[in-house]
Amino acid sequence: MQKKLLDGFEKTFQMRGLRITQQRLEIFKALAGSSDHPTAEKIYAQLRSTMPTISLDTVYRNLHTLQNHGLINRVTTGQSQARFEANLTPHHHLICKICQKITDISWQEFDKLAPPQDFNQWGDIKEKQVTLSGICRDCLKDKKSS
Numbered sequence: 001m002q003k004k005l006l007d008g009f010e011k012t013f014q015m016r017g018l019r020i021t022q023q024r025l026e027i028f029k030a031l032a033g034s035s036d037h038p039t040a041e042k043i044y045a046q047l048r049s050t051m052p053t054i055s056l057d058t059v060y061r062n063l064h065t066l067q068n069h070g071l072i073n074r075v076t077t078g079q080s081q082a083r084f085e086a087n088l089t090p091h092h093h094l095i096c097k098i099c100q101k102i103t104d105i106s107w108q109e110f111d112k113l114a115p116p117q118d119f120n121q122w123g124d125i126k127e128k129q130v131t132l133s134g135i136c137r138d139c140l141k142d143k144k145s146s
């Protein structure tokens with residue numbers, strides 16, 4: 001199972017003309033195995049225990065390369081720290097303003113909505129993605145108890 005998953009990654013890399021390095025593969029795996037849209041720092045902290053020679057700079061550079069090759073997405077959050085994900089299926093995001101947690105959502109009603117007519121004057125719209133922000137349930141709970 002694990003081996004098969006790895007083969008899949010290697011094939012994806014090859015298809016995109018991307019050289020496979022151990023570190024690059026591990027960074028991609030870490031991202032593919034998480035659903036919390038980690039920062040580069042978080043991936044670095046996670047990998048450091050098994051790959052003591054990895055540097056934060058290496059993580060940044062590889063994330064950039066993976067993004068350029070369309071293997072991962074950088075999530076637009078409006079926050080200064082970049083967040084990444086390997087989930088390339090079109091979806092939307094909920095972001096908590098307090099704990100910065102990002103949750104994936106699907107919103108079929110929104111997806112079906114055509115952009116307003118006058119948007120056509122701007123150009124050709126290819127993607128429609130929304131980010132909703134607010135306070136998550138966990139943070140609401142904390143607020144009440146303090």
Ligand SMILES: [Zn+2]
Pocket residue numbers: 096097098099100101135136137138139140
């Ligand atoms: Zn929260």
Ligand SMILES: [Zn+2]
Pocket residue numbers: 037075085087091092093103104
């Ligand atoms: Zn996402």
